[in-house]
Amino acid sequence: MQAFFSDEQLLHEPRQFMRLGRISAPTDLPSRAGSLQAALAARGIAVQAPPDFGREPLLAVHGADYLDYLENAYARWQALKGPGVDPGPEVLPNLSPYLSGRVEADGRPPCPSPSIVAQTGYYLSDLSCPIGPHTWRSALRSTHSAVAAADHVAAHGGAAYALCRPSGHHAHRDRAGGFCYLNSSAAAAARLRRTHGRVAVLDVDAHHGDGTQQIFYRRADVMTASLHADPAGYYPFYSGYAHERGHGEGEGFNLNLPLPHGSGNDPFLRALDTALAALAGHAPQALVLALGFDTYKDDPISVLRLDIDAYREIGARIGALGLPTVVVQEGGYMVEAIGPALDAFLQGLGRS
Template sequence: MRCFYAPETEAHDPVFRLTHGRILRNAEQAERARLLLAGLDQLSLTPEAPPEADRSAFEAVHTPRLLAFLESAWDEWQKLPDAGPEVVPNVFPRAHVSRYPDSIVGRAGWHMGDTSAPIGPHSWRASRRAADCAVAAADAVLGGERAAYALCRPAGHHTTADIAAGHCMMNVSAIAAARLRTRHERVATLDIDTHHGNGTQGIFYDRADVLTVSVHTDPSNYYPFYTGYADETGEGDGAGFNLNIPLPRTTTDDAWLEAVAQGLARVRDFAPGALMVSLGLDVHEDDPLKGMKVSWDGLRRAGAMIAAADLPTVLVQEGGYLSEGLTTSLVHFLSGFMER
């Protein structure tokens, strides 16, 4: 299986995080990449550096305004008096507000849905190269590979067409799915991150050509809080093409795997030409965000189940945070997927 990773993404190493009113170290640290690379090494998988994709690949899911903001925000922020080292919004528009601001402070609040994805001096380049990995993995599958893995940092599935949030910059999962869609009439997405893939859902919510399925922790008391409920099934042309399967934080292997199987059954009924999997390893019981209680064997079995769907598949790395077991989580999932 071909794997893609861009070393430039390690330069994105955000610091700021606001949790329950406390300023803490951000969870999306560069160390994550090194732990995941160690997993690839254990499986004798050597990642390739991706070529730079044309910007149109990103504009397939994102507004030009968001991309321009991500590219220029840090430089503009540094022009503020007493500017901090990262772009962190302190004001957010409400639903009734519709005027796009000139101020970088206002634009930060417009394009950043929360404070968990601070932008530093290298964030744009890192996000750009992470998206290149997603495009390269999709292109590998379009070129005949049965599967490919994109080790993306920062993650992406919380970012909508115009708003970045939840440790995410560009929505690398949606970018990969859109790339697959250039060759296939129908593409399915399966998000198994412990957090609901609200950004991916939002991007494809009114479309019938991309099925979005998300198995995640019940958002009534877990991020992203405002979306991810079972009654969100799509709208307009996309009505019936969005499936959310929320589960309790106490969920262990059997219930989680049953939900994954339910999602795969919906994928099978949809009969897509290809599948994009948002691979969140934060469902593991040792993950510091404590979303679920899935074991390494559960991850291995999930990998085997997804492989058994027998679809050309792009695996895009999403969550999975700093713990001693992150490397082992990736090894188990990929071992199941590759039937090792």
């Protein structure tokens, strides 16, 4: 197995995260990557830096206006500094504009205002995704890792692992959210579509993969399925419900399986079997697995109760599909647990 990661992905170092009305310590720590790297090294899996693809693979899943915003927001924010004006160390929104929450709605036009303050409200959907000096570069390189893994799988088959940090699955076509800026799983799926007619994205992170769902909601060529904690009481709250099944040509190509909070291995694995059966009905030729470990019972933001054995079982079920598979790392915030979780997953996958 080949893994992909760039040291530039460590540069993003968020300082603030609004939780329950308080500015709190961030959970997406750079040390997460070290724990995952150690697990790869222990299994003798080589890690390669991805090529610098630039923006090109992102344009398949994100609007150019959004990419312009993300790339330049920090410098523009700092340029606000002047007499009596002292912008904070990170870009964060002052306001939340009205947005259609309807997942079947068309994408939005570019932000009508040229103001960096207006655009920050428009393009950052919550207070968990501050933009610091290196955020764009880290997010870009994180997505490059996923694209390189897709290219590797397209060329050689089998499975490849993209150590994506920051994560991506909450990033919509034109919105950052939930620690995510650029949607690496979606970019990998779009990349695989160049060589494979039908691609599936299966998301087993604790949170609904709302960005990935939105990006492919009207498409039949990329099926999306997500298992996650019931969003009625958990981020991202506004989507992830079972009645969201896709729209237009994409009708029937999105599957959400929300789980009761407190669910452990057995209900999670049963839901996984349901998702795999549904995916099999569409006969995908390649798979992107959006793999999160914030389902772990002791994760600081988890409401699910998986133990390490679950990740071995997930790996075994994915490996048994025999599909070309890109594994994209999503969440998982208990630094001491995510290495053993990845190790168990890879053991189950049986291809390392």
